[in-house]
Amino acid sequence: MLSVFSTWVLLAPSKSVALVLDIIDLTYRFRFELLAIVMVNIVCCFAFERYAERPLARLVGNVRKWWSGKRGGKHRRRVTSGKAYKTIEGNL
Numbered sequence: 001m002l003s004v005f006s007t008w009v010l011l012a013p014s015k016s017v018a019l020v021l022d023i024i025d026l027t028y029r030f031r032f033e034l035l036a037i038v039m040v041n042i043v044c045c046f047a048f049e050r051y052a053e054r055p056l057a058r059l060v061g062n063v064r065k066w067w068s069g070k071r072g073g074k075h076r077r078r079v080t081s082g083k084a085y086k087t088i089e090g091n092l
Contacts (some may be wrong), residue, residue, distance in 0.1 A: 010035060 011031055013023055026034075 056067070 009017065009021065009023065011028075012022070017023075
């Protein structure tokens with residue numbers, strides 16, 4: 001529903017809605033270019049969420065593990081009754 005309203009406001013808003021929303025008058029060519037840009041953006045976002053999100057998250061996790069191991073693994077964890085606690089190092 002919001003998509004329909006946004007498209008209507010972009011392409012052909014009524015005068016009263018344009019006054020309330022303070023919409024400036026744009027050429028129809030620019031409006032359709034803007035609509036095409038929005039559609040490409042939507043397709044790219046769906047493609048990223050479908051195909052790239054999980055591999056990118058794995059890559060970030062692997063880099064964090066590698067970086068932690070390279071630094072000497074200062075963040076050790078103690079597991080007690082199924083709960084993990086970070087050990088606090090240094091003076092409090």
